[in-house]
Amino acid sequence: MSALLRAELLKLRTTRTFIALTAAALGLSLLLITLIALLQDDWVEQDVRELFTGDFTGLFILLLGVTGMAGEWRHRTITSTVLAAPNRLRLLAAKTIAYAVAGAVISLLVTLAIMAVGTTILSVRDLPTLGIADLTDGLWRNLVVSAFLGAFGVCIGGLVRSQIAAIVGLLLLTFAIEPTLLAVAPHIGQFGPTSGAPNGVLELEAFGDDTDILSPAVALLVLLGWLGLVFAGAATLLQRRDLV
Amino acid sequence: MAAVEIRALHKRFGKVEAVKDLSFDVEAGRVTGFLGPNGAGKSTTLRALLGLVRPTSGTATFGGQRYDELEHPSSQVGAVLEDASFHPGRTGRNHLRVLAAAGEHPVSRVDEVLDAVGLNDAADRRVKGYSMGMRQRLAIAAALLGDPGVLVLDEPTNGLDPPGISWMRGILREQAAQGRAVLVSSHLLAEVAQSVDDVVIIAKGELRGRGTLAEVLGGDDGPATEVRSRDPEKLAHALESRGLRVERDGDVLLVPGATPEQVGEIAAEEQVAVLGLAPRMRSLEAAFFALTEETT
Incomplete structure (x- = not known):
């Protein structure tokens, strides 16, 4: 298993997609944080918390996970991958863990960068900032959600072999279906895998009302439930599929 | 194993x-x-x-x-x-x-x-x-x-x-x-x-x-032999009289189902001069088509 994990991590970091998505996540997040920190005037502590958690990193990590698995079908490399690792369950597990690790690493990089830049700007503007304890708290929440999204993306890529369909579906879920559910039926929307439950872990208020989000512990369990569900589905399909 | x-x-x-x-x-x-x-x-x-x-x-x-x-x-x-x-x-x-x-x-x-x-x-x-x-x-x-x-x-x-x-x-x-x-x-x-x-x-x-x-x-026909003789007609008659099938191609005779040793011995018995004697195998293509033609 550790050999497969090493291979997946090596595969991941030797493709341009990983570097491009990491750079895009870092660049966009830094731009967003810089603009908000410079332009917004009224700040409370919750605003600062959300400044360091409400970025687009998760979306990039989700896409990275999807392309990591669905790309195997797109480039028809799934055959050589399965030949190297004929136990398909272990293969999927290794890939899922690898992209969870990758998500956490990207999140660590981006979060540390935006925290450093955001805190510096807020300090210069003599606005409230977060102490080390609060920053650490925000950091681990970001890492947990990012690790989940990387793993979740891999399993979605295993369920939907078409990379385009998987990405379009996830974008619809993230930007249309879940926001709509959170707005019109928050008691359902709060369980969503890309916004609802992650908001609970991050303690982000969806629409300014904290009754809309799950508690972090429950949200974490919901995320694990989602991961278990999509992993089981992807594993079943991967094991049953004939690679012709 | x-x-x-x-x-x-x-x-x-x-x-x-x-x-x-x-x-x-x-x-x-x-x-x-x-x-x-x-x-x-x-x-x-x-x-x-x-x-x-x-x-x-x-x-x-x-x-x-x-x-x-x-x-x-x-x-x-x-x-x-x-x-x-x-x-x-x-x-x-x-x-x-x-x-x-x-x-x-x-x-x-x-x-x-x-x-x-x-x-x-x-x-x-x-x-x-x-x-x-x-x-x-x-x-x-x-x-x-x-x-x-x-x-x-x-x-x-x-x-x-x-x-x-x-x-x-x-x-x-x-x-x-x-x-x-x-x-x-x-x-x-x-x-x-x-x-x-x-x-x-x-x-x-x-x-x-x-x-x-x-x-x-x-292939299924077993061995086959190509033989060239000074007197192909006499040799062909000798082979056929022993129950072998003979196909003529000019002065070359093809004898399906016979080894070169068998053909050589018959030629010696009949005192027919043999100029060339060689096994002839079917080409792989021919064998392949023969084996697959029933279904293709």
Whole structure:
């Protein structure tokens, strides 16, 4: 298993997609944080918390996970991958863990960068900032959600072999279906895998009302439930599929 | 126990029976040609052997073990499939490094196999810039990475130019000479005839013939002999009087079902001067068509 994990991590970091998505996540997040920190005037502590958690990193990590698995079908490399690792369950597990690790690493990089830049700007503007304890708290929440999204993306890529369909579906879920559910039926929307439950872990208020989000512990369990569900589905399909 | 054992293998895709009750062995130290027309079921059989396709019934094993049961599959079996694909953005060396990591092979093997297939100079180029021949060499390098005892190659000469085909033939012979069992499929009979020891012929998923190359070349008619004589009419009469069938081609007589020794002895008994005497084997093409024509 550790050999497969090493291979997946090596595969991941030797493709341009990983570097491009990491750079895009870092660049966009830094731009967003810089603009908000410079332009917004009224700040409370919750605003600062959300400044360091409400970025687009998760979306990039989700896409990275999807392309990591669905790309195997797109480039028809799934055959050589399965030949190297004929136990398909272990293969999927290794890939899922690898992209969870990758998500956490990207999140660590981006979060540390935006925290450093955001805190510096807020300090210069003599606005409230977060102490080390609060920053650490925000950091681990970001890492947990990012690790989940990387793993979740891999399993979605295993369920939907078409990379385009998987990405379009996830974008619809993230930007249309879940926001709509959170707005019109928050008691359902709060369980969503890309916004609802992650908001609970991050303690982000969806629409300014904290009754809309799950508690972090429950949200974490919901995320694990989602991961278990999509992993089981992807594993079943991967094991049953004939690679012709 | 044979290096590869296919036993009563059957694979159905929906209503299509791709492989029907197929059984054969592949021995170590020999190149076995797995031949058949397009759509005969060769690739399905090889993919079932490699655990990529689940057999409907029957088994396909390496020394009695399924591919997914092998403890270190890439150290025991190397495979080159017809549609060998690589991530276009990764270099050849990186592709092999990933496989080496997954198979727990030392990184030094990457350079060794790159050297073995002559890809050192292109190893750090992205695969999308590789020619078909370079991709096949990379696929062979990947198969050799774990120094396996069995090689399975599906149509490895597809898309190769004549030097590439010649190189591939050399690789097949070299690997068998080193004691490996080599199973190579092809629909181009002429391309493998020079490099195989044994052949297995299938058509429409069914076994049509198997054995050594000489056995299959001989075909169902058994041996045949070509003889040239000073007096072909007298010799033909002598042969026919002994119940042999004789086909005339000018002054050359073809005697199906007779060995050169038999024909030579009859000529000696009749005191007919023989100018030439040689066994004539059916061409592999002829044997192939004879074995498959009922169903094609």
